[in-house]
Amino acid sequence: MTKTAVMKKNQKQSGQDKEELLKLEAKYCSWGDTVHYTDELKIFDRSEGSYLYERDGTEYLDLQMWYSAVNFGYANKRLCDALKRQIDKLPQLACQYLHEEKILLASKLAQRMERTFKEKGRIHFNVGGSAAIEDSLKVVRRHTNRNLVFAFMGGYHGRTLGASAITSSFRYRDRFGYFADRALFIPFPYCFRCYYGKKRESCDFYCVKQFEKLFETEYYSVLNPKNGHCEFCAFYVEPIQGTGGYVVPPLEYFPKLKEILDRYNILLVDDEIQMGIFRTGKFLAIEHFGVTPDIAVFGKALTNGLNPLSGIWAKEKLISPEVFGPGSTHSTFSSNPLGTAVALETIKLIEETDFASQVNSKGKYFLARFKQLMKKYPEIGDVDGLGLALRIEICKKDGYTPDKKLTDAIVDIGLSGKLTAGGKRRGLILDVGGYYKNVFTLAPSFYIEKKEIDLAIDLFEEALKKGIAATA
Ligand SMILES: Cc1ncc(COP(=O)(O)O)c(C=O)c1O
Numbered sequence: 001m002t003k004t005a006v007m008k009k010n011q012k013q014s015g016q017d018k019e020e021l022l023k024l025e026a027k028y029c030s031w032g033d034t035v036h037y038t039d040e041l042k043i044f045d046r047s048e049g050s051y052l053y054e055r056d057g058t059e060y061l062d063l064q065m066w067y068s069a070v071n072f073g074y075a076n077k078r079l080c081d082a083l084k085r086q087i088d089k090l091p092q093l094a095c096q097y098l099h100e101e102k103i104l105l106a107s108k109l110a111q112r113m114e115r116t117f118k119e120k121g122r123i124h125f126n127v128g129g130s131a132a133i134e135d136s137l138k139v140v141r142r143h144t145n146r147n148l149v150f151a152f153m154g155g156y157h158g159r160t161l162g163a164s165a166i167t168s169s170f171r172y173r174d175r176f177g178y179f180a181d182r183a184l185f186i187p188f189p190y191c192f193r194c195y196y197g198k199k200r201e202s203c204d205f206y207c208v209k210q211f212e213k214l215f216e217t218e219y220y221s222v223l224n225p226k227n228g229h230c231e232f233c234a235f236y237v238e239p240i241q242g243t244g245g246y247v248v249p250p251l252e253y254f255p256k257l258k259e260i261l262d263r264y265n266i267l268l269v270d271d272e273i274q275m276g277i278f279r280t281g282k283f284l285a286i287e288h289f290g291v292t293p294d295i296a297v298f299g300k301a302l303t304n305g306l307n308p309l310s311g312i313w314a315k316e317k318l319i320s321p322e323v324f325g326p327g328s329t330h331s332t333f334s335s336n337p338l339g340t341a342v343a344l345e346t347i348k349l350i351e352e353t354d355f356a357s358q359v360n361s362k363g364k365y366f367l368a369r370f371k372q373l374m375k376k377y378p379e380i381g382d383v384d385g386l387g388l389a390l391r392i393e394i395c396k397k398d399g400y401t402p403d404k405k406l407t408d409a410i411v412d413i414g415l416s417g418k419l420t421a422g423g424k425r426r427g428l429i430l431d432v433g434g435y436y437k438n439v440f441t442l443a444p445s446f447y448i449e450k451k452e453i454d455l456a457i458d459l460f461e462e463a464l465k466k467g468i469a470a471t472a
Contacts, residue, residue: 130158
């Protein structure tokens, strides 16, 4: 049966037309998630490679791939097959019992970390990213006996209560009461919009010096100079900010920060949930900076968006059985056999494929094409990226003032599915991030082909032109 015939059959079988389904959604689904950020609601039916398909067959080129959860392409056969095999072999098992895939996956991850960071450590699994962040907070608290942490302005660590407390955006905490463990938020080196109004060429890492200054006297609130104790026991970082707008800091930044953290025994917790698993061209984004975290947190693309699995790696001294003993944390589905089986296959795929060079060369080509567009359109204020994590900042004609209205218009035009570049009616899936919600954060599939990158540029340009006309 052809794909179109399958789609038609599915539509018939489901029996509900789109309008009826949307009415049911409006009435029975909670609106507390992010679906209603836009009015352009779509119901998708199929996904493959870099594309999503609506029930009528309209094709959408996806440049955000489930916020970087699907790095290896939709319906990746090798990874889907691993899931199917596990369904036939060991589909369910309480996490209290062992299965081979969990042990092999933990070993492979810990051994990779040991090769990279020359540090022994262990892996603890969970289901979603936020849950793994919660686990990391427990490890930090257990080790330090403290609970306050530093985190970055523009950082995003999830929406459970603990993760919200260390996520800078107040919008996520507003309406949910008092957060006693709210982090102390430090400006991120977002050089295009420097918090201190400095220029990268001449700032001499003013932001690092400002952080260091906090420790100068007890009256700056973080240090007891009498015994050297710092009230803040860890610094949670995303080396490349995700939701914050795929901001790439200068390479020297993290080594400088780490020096200060080491001076005051502050742990470095590396949130790689979005940027890990080769999104930036390295297994973990922190590897670009040559510093070793005390804890690394991962999720999303570990299972390519199939049965979710997240986890933390922590240095042995933080997570050894003596300090983080049985029952320290637990979740019913934490090391579920379906998730661990897919993740194990993902790691094997990574071991057999040179994603470092593939991601870098595709990213460079994509970036160069966007830089060409930037020359044509003053509304593109900044284009940057690392590997296949790319950012396009949409501004007013001055190339600097954020233009959220134009950004939203471009998203909706892409989502309308009515673009025609490439000679066919299509849509374009874009995700918006950034401090002013004016940044397209692009996380395309690692298997995106050159001709698809060219198509993406043409579709983006068409949406941009239409957006400029609509918002003028
Ligand atoms: C850097 C980062 N940390 C944590 C999270 C939270 O993960 P989850 O949505 O799976 O709970 C996300 C999700 O986008 C993320 O990007």
